[in-house]
Amino acid sequence: MPPISLPSTSRALYRVFIAPTLTTSNFTPIRIHQLPAVHLLPSQNVRQVSYKKPAVRQNLSDVFTFDNAITSPRVNYIDTSGVFHANVPLSRAQSSFNRALFYLVQVSEGKVDEFGLHLSPEDLPTCKVISKIDLRAQHAKKMDLERRAAKGQGAGPAQKNLELNWAIAGGDLKHRLGKLKEFLSDGRKVEVLFGTKKRGRVATMEECEDLMKKVKEAVEECKGAEISKKMEGTVGGVLTMFFQGRRLEAEAEKISRKEEARKGRRKSDRVREAAEKESEDAEKESGEKTTEEKAAAI
Structure with a gap:
């Protein structure tokens, strides 16, 4: 409200020029949308560097x-x-x-x-x-x-796993048994896993027992191979048999090398004895000659 002491003319001027400026008006703020940041340089993927222990190399x-x-x-x-x-x-x-x-x-x-x-x-x-x-x-x-x-693995050859279907065909069985003999001859541990296929033919109990018999016969053909552990599972279902092979060639090579070394020592001993005997005979002959020469001189 204008002051009461103002005259009518001043009051009129106040209403016309001053009062409108004192009223609050509806102010709508301008929203500034934040623009996405523009990368001047192309973005690069940061590659994580992993450091591995260098391989041990020996001459x-x-x-x-x-x-x-x-x-x-x-x-x-x-x-x-x-x-x-x-x-x-x-x-x-x-x-x-x-x-x-x-x-x-x-x-x-x-x-x-x-x-x-x-x-x-x-x-x-x-x-x-x-x-x-x-x-x-x-x-x-x-x-x-x-x-x-x-790595915590054994010092011998790596273990091998062999899978057999109870209703396996004759040709496939022959090939798998050949692999089994090969692994056992190398001195490996072999686990034979028997099972059935989801949509395959279900083998009879006689076929299952006959298959196990053929596997055992193949193991017996490998000298030194034996059953290392009791089988686990059920016949006709999932069954695992464990075998341990033995590499006889390596043992035969060791024995042959030892025999060769012994023969070589015996031969060298005979040669040395013969040389010593020859030297002794030569010394005896030289001693006899000196004795004869002394006797002749006397």
């Missing part, structure tokens, strides 16, 4: 002692024919074979006294001439066993 010289790494000046060694040679200079042993194809590998260190000396020829290091291909194969096998041991 032959880290595992085996061969050729120039042998420190003893004299060694006992077995040549490529399996003949044992006792108390031979290292240089002569290294020059007795083709070094482009073979290594002279130290298989035993020998015995030394407190001064680092070998007391007798029997205490010398024993070496063997091995082809480079065979030594690399031994190294690869050893590395594979170490990797399996690090």
Whole structure:
């Protein structure tokens, strides 16, 4: 309200010019829509980098002692024919074979006294001439066993699983039994799982028993193979049989190598005895000659 003391003219001017400016008007705020952010550079996917433990790599010289790494000046060694040679200079042993194809590998260190000396020829290091291909194969096998041991797996060959249908056909059964024999001959553990197909023919109890009999006969044909664990499950349903094979070839190779080493030692002993006998005979002959010469001089 205008002040009462104002005259009528001032009051009229107040109503015309001042009063309208004092009234509140409806104000509608302007909404500003937020525009999406514009990327000037192309977006890139961030790739997570994972760091893995580097693979352990070993050279032959880290595992085996061969050729120039042998420190003893004299060694006992077995040549490529399996003949044992006792108390031979290292240089002569290294020059007795083709070094482009073979290594002279130290298989035993020998015995030394407190001064680092070998007391007798029997205490010398024993070496063997091995082809480079065979030594690399031994190294690869050893590395594979170490990797399996690090993963908590057994040192032997990996286990194999074989699945058989109770109503399997004759041709398929022959192929599967051949695989079973192959796995057992390699010395592997084999689990044979019997079962039925969802939409397949249901085998009779006689067929199931006949199938189990054929599997057992195939296992018996593999020398050294045996049942390692009692079977689990039901005949005609889901059944598992456990077998353990044995690699007889490796054992035969070990036995043959031992026999060759023994034969080589015996041969070298005979040669040494013959040489000693010849030297004794020569000494006797020289002694007899000196005695005769002395008698003739007298």
